[in-house]
Amino acid sequence: MGIDRQAVDHVARLARLDLSEDERTRMQEELAQILTHAEKVQELHLDDVVPTSHSVPLRNVMRPDEVSPSLDPQDVLANAPAAEDGRFKVPRIIEDA
Amino acid sequence: MPEVLWRSALELSDALVRGEVSSVEVTQEFIERSEHVDGSIHAYLYATPEKALEQAGGSDARRKDGKLLSRLDGIPVAYKDIFTTMGVPTTAGSRILEGWTPPYDATVVARCEAAGMPTLGKLNMDEFAMGSSTENSGFGPSKNPWDLTRVPGGSSGGSTALVGAAGAPLAWGTETGGSVRQPASLCGLVGVKPTYGLVSRYGMIAFASSLDQAGPVARTVADAAALLQVAAGHDPRDSTSIPEPVPDYLEGIDSGIDGMRIGIVKEFHRAEGTQPGVEARVEEAYQRLEKLGASLEEVSLPSFDYGISAYYLIAPAEASSNLARYDGVRYGMRAEGDDIVRMMSRTRDEGFGDEVKRRIMLGTYALSAGYYEAYYGKAQKVRTLITRDFERAYESVDLIACPTSPTTAFELGERVADPLAMYLSDIFTVPANLAGNAAISVPCGLSPDDGLPVGLQLIAKSLDEKTMFRAAHAFERDLGWIDSPESRPGL
Numbered sequence: 260m261g262i263d264r265q266a267v268d269h270v271a272r273l274a275r276l277d278l279s280e281d282e283r284t285r286m287q288e289e290l291a292q293i294l295t296h297a298e299k300v301q302e303l304h305l306d307d308v309v310p311t312s313h314s315v316p317l318r319n320v321m322r323p324d325e326v327s328p329s330l331d332p333q334d335v336l337a338n339a340p341a342a343e344d345g346r347f348k349v350p351r352i353i354e355d356a
Numbered sequence: 357m358p359e360v361l362w363r364s365a366l367e368l369s370d371a372l373v374r375g376e377v378s379s380v381e382v383t384q385e386f387i388e389r390s391e392h393v394d395g396s397i398h399a400y401l402y403a404t405p406e407k408a409l410e411q412a413g414g415s416d417a418r419r420k421d422g423k424l425l426s427r428l429d430g431i432p433v434a435y436k437d438i439f440t441t442m443g444v445p446t447t448a449g450s451r452i453l454e455g456w457t458p459p460y461d462a463t464v465v466a467r468c469e470a471a472g473m474p475t476l477g478k479l480n481m482d483e484f485a486m487g488s489s490t491e492n493s494g495f496g497p498s499k500n501p502w503d504l505t506r507v508p509g510g511s512s513g514g515s516t517a518l519v520g521a522a523g524a525p526l527a528w529g530t531e532t533g534g535s536v537r538q539p540a541s542l543c544g545l546v547g548v549k550p551t552y553g554l555v556s557r558y559g560m561i562a563f564a565s566s567l568d569q570a571g572p573v574a575r576t577v578a579d580a581a582a583l584l585q586v587a588a589g590h591d592p593r594d595s596t597s598i599p600e601p602v603p604d605y606l607e608g609i610d611s612g613i614d615g616m617r618i619g620i621v622k623e624f625h626r627a628e629g630t631q632p633g634v635e636a637r638v639e640e641a642y643q644r645l646e647k648l649g650a651s652l653e654e655v656s657l658p659s660f661d662y663g664i665s666a667y668y669l670i671a672p673a674e675a676s677s678n679l680a681r682y683d684g685v686r687y688g689m690r691a692e693g694d695d696i697v698r699m700m701s702r703t704r705d706e707g708f709g710d711e712v713k714r715r716i717m718l719g720t721y722a723l724s725a726g727y728y729e730a731y732y733g734k735a736q737k738v739r740t741l742i743t744r745d746f747e748r749a750y751e752s753v754d755l756i757a758c759p760t761s762p763t764t765a766f767e768l769g770e771r772v773a774d775p776l777a778m779y780l781s782d783i784f785t786v787p788a789n790l791a792g793n794a795a796i797s798v799p800c801g802l803s804p805d806d807g808l809p810v811g812l813q814l815i816a817k818s819l820d821e822k823t824m825f826r827a828a829h830a831f832e833r834d835l836g837w838i839d840s841p842e843s844r845p846g847l
Contacts, residue, residue, distance in 0.1 A: 266721070274676060274720040275683070276713055277701035286717055292776055293718060299665040300734045303741075310736035311743060313566050313596070314792025314818070315553045320595040334459040340690035347685050350699050 262291050360385040361522040362844055365431045365579040368525060372419065372430050379419070379430030383412035383474050386432050390476065390523035393847055397499045397508070399518035401437045402445050403477035408432055411474035418472065427582055427606075429472030433526045436512050437478040438485055439465050439570075440559040448561040449481040449511075451494040452707025453688045462559025463594070464528055464570050464587045471586045476524050480514030483709045484679065485535055485563045487511050488781035491772055492711040499768070500543060501845040502808055506765040509539030509781075515573045516543035521847050526583050527573045532563050533667050534760075534785025536571035537797035541760035541811025544799045544843055546580045546828070548572050549785075551818045552792035553598040555584070556591030564674035565596075567667075567789045576838055577798060577829040581605035584821070598819070605825055613830045614649030616823070618642075618814075619753035623660045629780060630762040633805030638759045641800040641812040641831065645757065648830055655749040655756065659741040660787060666738035667786045668779055669722050673732045675712075676719030682707065714775060743791040750817050755827055758784055760797040760811035784813060794821045798828040801837050 267287045271278050278286065332345060341348035358376050360368065371377050387405045394400050415430035424430075435441065438448045440458035447453040461469070469475065482492035490498040490513035498513045500506040501521035508517040512529025515536075519527050520543035529536040531549045540547025548571045555570040562568060572583040585606070590599045620642060626635070646652050684690035684703030691706045693699030708716070722731035749756060762783060771778040788795040797811035812831065816824035837843050 262721070267717070270717050270721045270724065273724065274716050275680075275697070275701045275704055276708075276716065277698070277705040278713070279705075282705075282713070286714065289714055289775055290718060290721065293668060293714075293779075294721075296776055296779075297665045297669050297722075297731065297735075300662055300669070300738050301730070303662065303734070303738065305734055305737040305741075308737040308740050310733060311739040312736055314743065314790075315596060315598060317553075317596060317598075322592055330459050335686075338456055338459070338687040340684055340688070349685055350693060350696050352696050 262287060262294060357381060361389055364576045365428060365525040365574065366582055369427055369431055379412040379415040379474065380409060382430065383408050383432045386476060386524055390518065393501070393521045393523055396504055396847060397501055397517040397521055398496060399479055399498050399514045399521070399523060401447060401449070401478050401480050401495055401514070404444055404475055408474040408476050411469070415472045415474065424472065426471035426586060428586060430474070431525060432474040432476045433468055433528065433583070434476040434479050434515065434518055434524045435465060435527065436481050436515050436529045438481060438530050438561045439528060440561070441465055441475070441478065444478065446478065447494070448485070449483040449493040449495065450707065450709070450712070451689065452682045452703070455689065456687045460559060463556035463591045465559065467587045473586070479518060479527060482511035482513070483712050484561065484675070485511040485530055485532055486675070486711050486715055488538055488778050489771065490514060491768065492709055494709055497768060500765045501847045502544065502765065506767055507542070509542035509761070509765065511535040512573065513539045516540050516545055516547070519545055519573050519575065520845060522844070525575070526579060528570055529573050530560060530568060530570050531789060532567045532671055533789050534782040536573060537785050537795060537811070537813060538761045538781060540573055541797045542765040542809065544809030544845070546574045546577050546799070547797045548580045548584060549788060549795045550584060550588065550821060551794045553596050554588050554819070556594040556597050558591055558593040562678040564671040565678060566674060567671060577796070577825055577832050578606060578609055580796070581609060581825045600819070603822055605821060608822070609825050609829045610833070611826060612649065613645065613827050616650040616755065616827060617753040618645055618650045618652055618827070619655035619749050619756040620652055621660070621756060621758050622654050622656045623658065624758045624784065627762065627783065630759060631764065631803065631805055633803030634759055634761070634763060634810050636804060637800045637810040638812055642757060644834060645827070645831060648834055653753055655753055657742070657745040657749065657787065659738060659745050662738045663742055663787045663790060664779060664783055666735040667782070667790060669731045669735035670739065672715040672719030673722045674719070676716045676723065679712070679716055711775070739790045742787050746787070746791045746793060754823055756815040758813050758815070760784060760813040764803045764806055764808035764810060788815050793818050794824050796824050796828050798832055799837055799843065800835065802842070
């Protein structure tokens with residue numbers, strides 16, 4: 260199965276990966292090779308088969324809604340690349356009006 | 357002082373109880389051995405010798421007071437760097453997490469420390485556990501103690517390189533598609549993939565959540581069982597952990613396998629790419645199981661051939677979602693960018709290695725509009741077929757036996773340029789991950805082709821670890837290899 264350059268660009272944008280030109284070219288070849296192998300699953304007639312998302316059939320795991328200690332915000336923010344006033348700091352998200 | 361390095365953890369535990377040696381002495385021996393070999397094998401990403409010795413001192417004090425916390429109190433252990441350790445840097449082998457110091461312990465780490473086990477440090481791995489050789493580590497590969505020009509396997513290759521070189525008696529690894537069993541096989545050790553849900557995933561950095569499971573690396577089967585005992589059991593912090601009591605894995609482990617029914621998989625016989633030396637050793641292993649009283653029976657896993665294809669759709673799909681959290685905002689590195697999308701995209705391009713980017717791309721593609729049903733949806737249905745294959749096989753047998761890896765340890769660099777060849781390393785291990793079954797790799801000697809270790813894999817039903825350990829232990833004791841000098845790489 261082929262994968263064209265446009266699809267590589269689209270997927271890189273969805274995945275938030277600022278790939279270089281070289282990386283995109285290489286990725287296109289490698290993904291095509293891997294997808295050809297993965298294509299094998301298309302041989303099977305699977306219309307009546309129920310998908311398995313998980314090997315353990317647990318559903319709706321509940322616990323009592325009790326207050327318990329959580330992480331100290333200072334400890335958590337200590338790992339942030341940038342923080343200010345007890346919050347994570349990020350570059351501009353909204354353009355000036 | 358008695359010999360420490362090449363003895364099993366349970367023998368060391370007995371020596372501690374008899375007062376022949378202290379935990380501080382045992383821990384010190386492994387720290388010195390680690391320092392001696394790590395320049396060659398590069399198993400460690402971060403060693404914590406002071407912490408280990410302090411914890412060992414605490415264990416010796418408890419022993420004096422007769423207040424031991426567990427059978428493994430005072431036995432040191434090391435962790436794959438995928439387990440979070442409070443106050444100790446954790447990277448999952450990725451540059452994107454460089455500099456991160458977790459504010460909490462993984463449940464596996466917390467339970468081992470609560471059992472009195474000193475922490476030796478954090479071990480190398482393929483980045484985010486994606487790989488079969490440790491060559492995808494952001495910090496350079498580990499080397500196989502049997503031959504420093506070869507890979508230790510992966511992704512838990514730091515764990516098996518260290519235990520294989522007697523730098524630690526025990527280590528924790530993790531599996532998604534064979535990442536404990538395959539490197540254990542390549543380093544001449546025991547590696548376990550417990551039933552999915554048996555060991556808590558809390559604090560285990562996520563790769564593919566429906567497949568990820570922690571597993572012990574050890575020199576002997578009984579050691580692996582003892583280490584699993586410490587961490588297994590329900591954890592309210594992991595909603596997929598199984599709320600069942602955990603049996604005593606060592607109880608009855610030496611009761612033999614007389615009358616046990618063991619399945620040999622028809623489709624695995626002379627599977628493409630299996631080395632003759634691996635096949636020879638594994639065939640001998642089947643005969644030994646029969647000699648020990650088991651009956652061998654041919655079983656069929658007809659969907660086996662589709663396992664790898666399904667796995668390499670499901671695992672990247674889940675990874676692409678799990679790895680969305682590395683965005684340069686809350687932890688790890690950040691690249692500059694004048695708006696948030698550029699900042700995130702550059703951070704992820706600079707921080708992730710090639711294999712991780714490849715799998716994020718593959719997974720994003722497989723989940724994207726128009727392709728979801730054809731790829732991810734179909735792969736999940738194949739997962740159902742593989743689970744059914746196992747269920748049908750277990751109607752007539754108690755265990756399934758097969759090779760762990762089609763080859764012995766391969767050369768560093770040999771498969772780096774060929775992602776698909778690397779993926780095929782997992783061909784025999786992936787089915788148990790897809791079905792959630794318990795599985796173990798146990799050494800069956802050296803390959804006549806190249807003198808490197810070969811592993812026998814035993815796959816049990818979900819939550820039937822006891823049968824699995826009993827059979828693997830009977831095989832290991834009868835073979836006697838691990839007790840012989842031949843099992844010690846000349847490093």
